[in-house]
Amino acid sequence: MTWQFSPDRPIYLQLQEQIKLMIVSGRHPPGGKMPAVRDLAENAAVNPNTVQRALTELEREGLLHSQRTSGRYVTEDKTVIEKTKSELASEIVEAFLKKMEAIGYSVKETADIIAGEAEVSSNGNT
């Protein structure tokens, strides 16, 4: 796993987002054990307190929970994960629509382009 951090935003936020992606994509499956703070810090080459902060935020969001003696686990509640997934999808779509708007496409026109592309790729697959 390679971690990428952009220079203009807090690192804990970026860690939080990237771990969230790993949970949503199933790299860290529901009920799975998370690596220890120290290991994550080493792996991502970031400060352990920053990792701690990102994990605490994810706990607050209900994606992780900690068990006092044995560590941190991904939630087993799939509805929380699904909800996070759809929130992420909205964010990605929103950002995409903004970009399309910037080059002069309305939402409707963008939707048409996507429908066209979807048709082409589904034809290609069959």
Added chain:
Amino acid sequence: MAILNCSKLSKYYGNKAALNGIDLSIEPGRIVGLLGPNASGKTTLIKICAGLLTPSSGEAYIGGMSPGIETKAVVSYLPENSYLNNWMKVSHMLAFFEDFYSDFNLAKAQEMLKNLGIDENQSLKSLSKGTKEKVQLILVMAREAKLYLLDEPIGGVDPAARDYILNTIIKNYNPEASVIISTHLIYDIEQVLDDVVFIKNGEIALNTPVDDLRENHGMSVDAYFREVFRC
């Protein structure tokens, strides 16, 4: 209680102020970047904390004590320039540290050397500059100190060695201890830091958590530093 506390700390060389009324407090468990251009006072501050220079006025306290014999037992200092003697072997240095510092963890140092493939029987003369810097960092980080003072630990080594050094600092993180790293290579180091202290003409220009700076200014510490210290 703060591990390091400086109040109105000043150091004059003749009538030139190298440090001018520094107030600084560092809590346990923090990795702090001491950042400033050349000749801003970084090394002077570190040397006072290490007990190698005496302040002209003001005080520095380490765990409540003025720098001296007791504080040297809990402060692990990596100087800017190597003090390793070329005729010695790596094993001599291990014995030397083992002898000198009761908090030196020999097994830990040996393991780190082994991971790097450094043979203890090698003489220091035969090591490259980068390897020598790694050996010195290993000696310093293998102490179980309360305060680590690292003066330019990543200057003069290649990017891979730099990664190794930063990784060693992360790996040895101890919530009871603090690490102060002075450097002007900010870009490489900023994601390892909790806090940054900017020092300018012997005065503290800024003291803030890294993520707060990024949040408030929408830029990296490196970019912000270039703005503050634009020539």
